[in-house]
Amino acid sequence: MNDQAENLRRLIEMNDNNKEAKVIAVVSGKGGVGKSNVCLNFAISLSELNKKVAIIDLDIGMGNLDILMGLSPRYHLLDMLENQLSIWDIIEESKVGISYIAGGSGLSKFVQLNDKKRQRFFSQLEQMGHAFDYIFLDMGAGATEESIEFVLAAHEVFIVTTPEPPAITDAYSMLKYIYLQEKEKPLFLIVNRADSEKEGNRTLNNFKHVALQFLDKEIGILGFIPDDATVSKAVKAQTPFVIWSKQAKASMAVSRLASSYLGVDKQSSTKFSQFLFKVKRMMKYE
Template sequence: MNDQAESLRRIVSHSGGPGAKVVAIVSGKGGVGKSNVCLNFALSLIKLDKKVAIIDLDIGMGNLDILMGMQSKRTIVDLLKSEWTIWDIIEKGPENLSYLAGGSGFSELIELKTEDMERFLTQLKALETEYDYIFLDMGAGVTKEGLKFILAAHEVMVVTTPEPTAMTDAYAMIKYIYLEDETKEIMVIVNRCETSREGEQTASNFKRVTKEFLKKEISVLGSLPDDRSVSRAVKAQKPFVHFDTKSNISKAMREMVLRYTGTKRPKPSYSFSQLIRGLKRKIVD
């Protein structure tokens, strides 16, 4: 295991247990429906009586607010540059989903002075103790700054499609993550499948390739159909699980979330804010 990942886990929190499970949602390339999957996965968890928050870290390209028919008034940058608390900035979406816009927050976070970082971590810790799940909607591809957040998350969900370019980029993303932390829990979601068989074949091929070349067994959460109701929901600025509850993709999403919550998973042994304390540590090239 990479020394940095190991040392980050050894950081001891001053404020107790790990709190929320933090899940980074990533993709190897843009245009695979990552943010839509993130939003609707989160809303489906809320239907199971889970408290969920999303932090939009797709800097410059974030569209979660548009998918919800919202317009963000404040961002992480406002938190860093003012005396506001995280509760002043967080907004409420459908189903009481909590949402925090990133703005240009990555560069601001990386450049924080020690005392300012401590203030931010105190705010983040308050968020962790309030929710069951916190989703990080990351930008497409991977940057050194983004990788630090991904490594700090408890789990990573990689969204891809059956297209060869999307699969290749998703594989590269997974390889990059494993180079930094070979123990990271990674799950794959295959989006926009024309048939269930295509989804199964794509997932099977992906598992085979990662096992053969990376020597890793990855989990496949399942596949989602290429459903026309998604584009209609986007135009209406509504999550597809609300726009048409009986659509094939809404049903598939509910089944996927049930599989996810029904699978026994180890509870986090460390908090996200603990690992974010290592943000200023350099990622190995």
């Protein structure tokens, strides 16, 4: 086993085995709203608040988390099964304080696993439950038959949109789709690239009002991230913007969002085993 895998394995030995990771799916109704960048920088902000955080890139075929971090993943999720690797072998330990797993090939391949590989998949995945406080699933834009199952299995869902009408319309469609599948799923909204505080708050409040009026669904408001030229510069430098410039408007906003989220989060009420059970049911393993 390499040194990185050994270091990661120690996480599970050092952590509180009574505490189980919360799984958060991060989604958007359409591409181009900055979902992955928001997911990454929010996760880093949580790690800076002394939380152990991992991201699994399930934006299959379009994932760019590795690029945003300047990483070249050695393995992806299916390599664990095809090459008899442990979960610790495929986790990348980034320089920005979080751990990362590349998704690799299509999600449909997980449904097609034989019983032996499914059993190994779950036994390895289970080890992450006690090693991390939060595990983010960076989902692809929109919804597919396979991806929606992972979204529904997560404890919570973050929906990322921008203030533009097409993005808001698609975000609402995504919210409605999730709601019709599981009405009690906790849903939270983040508005990215707001031109002003007024626009950010107006978008958040209007979205919340529409969800309540037409779906009778109360959604959580995480907040907005202002449009900031620093973000583009950080992307070009393959460095998360909260690392690139902590004083940037976008960086300070994400840090506030993460702090506010921890202030209301009921992490102790979640069980990683609940997530595993739902994924097993999805893969027809139970």
